[in-house]
Amino acid sequence: MNEKKILPLTGAYAAAEAMRQINPDVVAAYPITPQTPIVERFAQFVADGIVDTEMIRVESEHSAMSACVGASAAGARVMTATSSAGLALMWEVLGVASGLRLPIVMNIANRALSAPINIHCDHSDSMGARDLSWIQIYSENAQEVYEHNLLAIRLAEHKDVLLPVMVCQDGFITSHGVENVGIFPDDIVRNFVGEYEPEKFLLNINDPVTFGPLELTDYYFETKRQQEEAMDKARKIFLEIGKELSRITGREYGYFEAYETKDADVIIVVMNSTAGTAKVVVDRMRADGKKVGVLKIRLFRPFPYEEIADVLKNAKVIGVLDRSMSFGANAPIYSEIKNSLYDSERKPKLQSYIFGLGGREIYERDIEKVFEELLEGKVSNKKKYVGLRE
Amino acid sequence: MDKYPEFPKEKHVKKKAGWKEIPIGGMITKAGSSLLNKTGTWRAFRPIKDDSKCIHCFMCYVHCPENAIRSDGEKVKDIDLDYCKGCGICARICPVKAITMKEEAEFNE
Structure with a gap:
């Protein structure tokens, strides 16, 4: 473990701080709430000459990702950030980035999709992009945002992976909330992230190649x-790079954080900031002798099916909390959890919960109510909604 | 250009190569491989150049989207039918109407 500097940072500034240390060759971005403070802060680093990055100001997110694709194909280390409608506008080019195997790292401040227009947090944006061959890492707090960025750049650029990565954090809740964040020394982080040395790239005139032919x-x-x-290999490589990062940070980077799950009768599965709230509830209910736990998923793409089944199989009841919907179908995380357990001999009962769309608050008492319901064995095939008015 | 670089004689992947054999991301790892794609097979109309009319203005040469008009550096020579797709731009642009488009069927052996 290394001596770190504790700074009061928002999740957005934590992302920018990681980008400062990574010092990418190119950042092309377009501002959108609640992502804006990420590139705003980073643009200040560029203006102050703190980083060597070429900052490309573009006219839309479609152009932002297109510029990222061009720069990455040219051989540059590339990062960007977006949210919601911005991610939606990038859609076409997201598939180009992954299809061309370009290791772009993009921070996402998760925000609801229009319409109705809404600037607050839910996971509809990145969940909609879950089948576009981008690796997705979800972050509970600003500290994780910072560290996941360092992990992400190494994972993306690994020669057996070469896939773009999204590092997700909850819009406003994490992106605008100030926390104490431990920042590790620049030289140690830079030594960890190293230089990007692509095997084939467009600007190598000694070995000319064509990207993106028909x-x-x-x-x-x-x-x-x-x-x-590549996605399959990314599973193992994620853990390897995570172990290496652990030696700097002293924290672990598993596919998920299993909190008090070992002897738990009831486990709630959830991602991003709500996992923090759920852990507080677990502590309180455990003190009352209730066997409850939380599974916080960190790596959503590629999805760690077997490992998750292994953690969940001994519980009696699982509640899956999704902050997005797949209209007319099972919610994204719930679907994956159900898939995970199909091959398991022991199959706990499952309940799907939808919560927090458009930034609707979820409180400790809401999560406690979910736990109580599940402890009573109240499960069904129907979706339930937390914090929704009937 | 004095001299063309050496272009590949065969495609960078063998025919019907499996997913483990081809470069990632659909990348073409050898420059100039489009020369191996004989686009002339698409042609429905063939440009016929009347050398007695040609004034060697090079209008066809600069407008041809396939670089199929050949030149010896001073004069417009002929049309490379391996790559000419028969678009007819050369015939349209020619100021002295030295090029006419004829149906490919007329040349069937």
């Missing part, structure tokens, strides 16, 4: 199969 019925399928292979 592939029809002949090779497209094979190229997509390669992406699945």
